[in-house]
Amino acid sequence: MEQEKRIIECVPNFSEGRNEETIRTIGNAIAACPGVKLLDVDPGEATNRTVITFVGEPEAVCEAAFKAVEQAARLIDMRRHHGAHPRMGATDVLPLVPVSGVSLAECAELARRLARRIADELRIPTYCYEAAALKPERRNLAVCRAGEYEALPDKLADAGKAPDFGARPYDEDIARTGCTVVGARDFLIAVNFNLNTTSTRRANAIAFDVREKGRPLREGNTLTGKPLRDEQGNVRMQPGTLKCTKAIGWYIDEYGIAQVSMNMTNLAVTPLHKAFDEVCRCARERGVRVTGTEIVGLIPKKTLIDAGKYFLEKQQRSTGIPEADIIRMAIRSMGLNDLRPFKPEEKVIEYLLDAGTKRNSLADLTVRGFVEETSRESPAPGGGTIAACMGALGAALGTMVANLSAGKRGWDDRWQEFSTWADKGQQLIMRLLRLVDEDTEAFNSIMSAFAMPRENDEEKRLRSEAIQSATLCATRIPLQTMKTSYEVFGLCRRMAETGNPNSVSDAGVGALAARAAVRGACLNVKINAASLKDRQTADALVAEANRIAEEADREEREITKIVESLI
Secondary structure (H helix, E strand, C coil): CCCCCCEEEECCEECCCCCHHHHHHHHHHHHCCCCEEEEEEEEECCCCEEEEEEEECHHHHHHHHHHHHHHHHHHCCHHHCCCCCCCCECEEEEEEEEEECCCHHHHHHHHHHHHHHHHHHHCCCEEEEECCCCCHHHHCHHHHCCCCHHHHHHHHCCHHHCCCECCCCCCHHHHHHECEEEEECCCCEEEEEEECCCCHHHHHHHHHHHCCCCEECECCCCCCCCECECCCCCECEECCCCCCEEEEEEEECCCCEEEEEEEECCCCCCCHHHHHHHHHHHHHHCCCCEEEEEEECCECHHHHHHHHHHHHHHCCCCCCCCHHHHHHHHHHHHCCCCCCCCCHHHHEHHHHHHCCCCCCCHHHCCHHHHHHHHHCCCCCCCHHHHHHHHHHHHHHHHHHHHHHHHCCCCCHHHHHHHHHHHHHHHHHHHHHHHHHHHHHHHHHHHHHHHCCCCCCHHHHHHHHHHHHHHHHHHHHHHHHHHHHHHHHHHHHHHHHHHCCHHHHHHHHHHHHHHHHHHHHHHHHHHHHHCCCCCHHHHHHHHHHHHHHHHHHHHHHHHHHHHHHHHC
8 A cells, every 4th residue: 555645734823924025034944945845825914924834744844844933033023013813922823734644643742842942942932732732721722822922921930831841031032032832733624615595694504503512502492592501601502513623604795605614623533525415414404505615725635535435435436546536526526616626736735745846757658658768779667667567557457347347237236345456456556656667766776876986995885885785676676566566466366256247358468467567577686686796685586586476477377267268
């Protein structure tokens, strides 16, 4: 299975929304850090506050966040700050948000380390909030920021209200920078559900039906009756149906419709597709229809993948289809194109992060382009790359048969069985497509090692070590191609035995392609292993390759026999 890329988001809020030069300098400090992508800079003049959004690998994001805090401390003087939004520091709040491949607990630990570093190196006192909180009551940002900037002299003199890191008496440095609140929280999605009504009252009623807080319990009339209170005098609430959501109804003059506007604070508890279905249900009960969905800001890819698979499963259709098709299903099912075109490349965090950074990939070429590139006089791409491509084609054929079987008329009770096999096939395809490029990269690494200088004994030693290291890598990659391609036989055998009989020949061709992949990669293992000085390692790699090749021959013969018997 493809390993999720480790990505986190950072959304710091800076106490400056009017000085363009200051905002630009802070943004440039973030953008200059390798491994991060600056996604959005949103200044507010009335609030005198700027929200910046950037993403990347965890360590890179933390470094960029530190550089941004450093610039803000240098450029923003809190003694002169005035704005409508609550604030307590030049960098007021700095949350880290897991996007993919990183847990909230990991983000919390990163946030604590970042808070300590800001306090130690920049001498800015820091509080930790939400998942990073070191005190239970400080999970709430409002508790950390109580009294705002003006209360700092008294707070810093009170041991119970002192910062988590960098506590000291109020001084001129603190007067200038204020304090910063660093934390970790789940990814928050802001989403609006479009309604075929202009009634704010009906939109609000739907919002109260679903939001976790719900609506006040009332005596008699549910709309105008007196609110019921508990023994402490608090208004009693009837909870809504969706946990971890906040929602309200409003009318949007620009579109001429009412919407249910929702913030979703924990997608693991309430995913987007669940919220969509529930808002649809509650709207329907009130004579209203949801016409589409508007995503405000950015969204993690997983949210759309989960939604697309959910709607495919509801239709009893295979989920083992390409990623782009799954996302297209999510877009259509939730009406993300209702108000304006929804472009995944502009709205999905992972796609934005990859934009402009992708290397030239052989796997992304057209069939003609790939064939022509192979035919040129350069030695790469060569046999190892073609072997990986053959394996991917074999997996694709097996997956095709699984998808055709999942949708076969009269086999409705078996759709999930074949969907599971198609999912496995898609995983094999992705792994082998990566090996298409990795094989060529390994060859290029050998060529780079041979090009290293060798003017003296030390340079000769380093060059020799680099050649051997690159050659070992170039031997192991085709061995991995063999192992992955061998897994294709299990898929093709199952499809030949139990899949759509009209496509049994496709399963057979898939097995032939897998055998060619294994045999071709085996030749590459042997030719590269011949250049290894460590003969014990070389012999072990060749022995393993020979064993897999023999087993592949047997698998292909047996699958072909099954196919021939059914034709």
